[in-house]
Amino acid sequence: MSEREWVSEPDDYVCTLSKETQEIAKEELREDANSRKQALEAVREWIKKNPKIANCRLDSRFLLKFLRFKKYSVLQAQEALERYVLLRQTFGIAFNHFDIRIPMMEELTDLGYLFACPKRDSKGRRVIIARPGVFDLFKFTNADMCRIHGIVYETLMEDEENQVRGYVHFADGQGVGFPYLTLFTIKEAVRIVKNGEKTLPMRHKEVHVINAHPSMKFALDFGISLVSEKIKKRLYFYTSKEEMLKSDIIETDVLPKEYGGEMPMAEMIGKFLYK
Known part of the structure; x- marks a missing residue:
């Protein structure tokens, strides 16, 4: 043989x-x-x-x-x-053909759907920005969503510094409403949440969420019920950018200028795409 x-x-x-x-x-x-x-x-x-x-x-x-x-x-x-x-x-094609140069993937990144800030925080962790509200439900599919997450995460996971120090996640829920719940079935959603914690080899250190729409509260509560107590203790929710800036929990200087940082989001996206 x-x-x-x-x-x-x-x-x-x-x-x-x-x-x-x-x-x-x-x-x-x-x-x-x-x-x-x-x-x-x-x-x-x-x-x-x-x-x-x-x-x-x-x-x-x-x-x-x-x-x-x-x-x-x-x-x-x-x-x-x-x-x-x-x-x-x-998940077949959704988790294969990881190429940021695919036009739809470039477009999603240019929109600021998902990218990593170029500067690490004081603990050396990469900060991942997610803006699901820019995801056009009439233009993109759930497979496109899975693929862009795969591209970003797989890229970051290749860096050994990230493997050791872990990640901080920052999500802006502005623009996300009830129709977004049609992207995945409940079974698929459960699998995605559980795989995000138990399967993808990423050390999730903090998760910060702003502008979560009230209509999505039950969906968020459902998602939170699926994660471990360890991750629950690392979740932070803010009703607005102003509340987040006052909290002094997240290091805002690392974030895009639009969220209290120093570097404009478009510049960050350019560095992430073309560095």
Whole structure:
């Protein structure tokens, strides 16, 4: 029987993280040179023997996403990786063909639907901006929505600094109303929320939401009921930009100028698209 071919082959990991980030990884994730080497070897052997995984990346940068996500619990990292592969297979085209140059993806990014601020916060975390109200329900589909999220998240997850330090999410609900609930069935919505926490290898550190329309309260309450207590404690809701600015919880200097920061949103989007 011939050797299977993989999307990427195993490599010898070379750590390029700063000393400070390595210290965070050790303190928060139990990562050091020895635990990293042993865990990578264990996960690669498991993948090669797993009949549910027909093909997969075996390079360190990819596998470390899952190990860091699960604080080096090899078993939990394997479970998350298996769910991740299943997710990519199940949703087909929506979670494949990740190319920001696809015209519809470029258009959604230019609109400011989803992008990351170029400046990290004081804890070194990337801040992801989401503005679902600019999503035109008559022009774009739920597959387009899934794909743009996939493009943005997969891009950010390739950065090892992000894998260790995690993410802050900032969402503006302005313009989102009842019709948006038709984008996904309840079953699909449940799966998306749960996968967002349990499957995508992202360390969600804070989630900030402003301008949530009252008509969406029951939908938000339903979504919140699906996440863990850990994530619930990291959720912050503001009725307006003014309330957010007064709260002093989120570092507004990192945000676009339109939300109290220094750099205009259009400039941030340009840096994210074309850096």
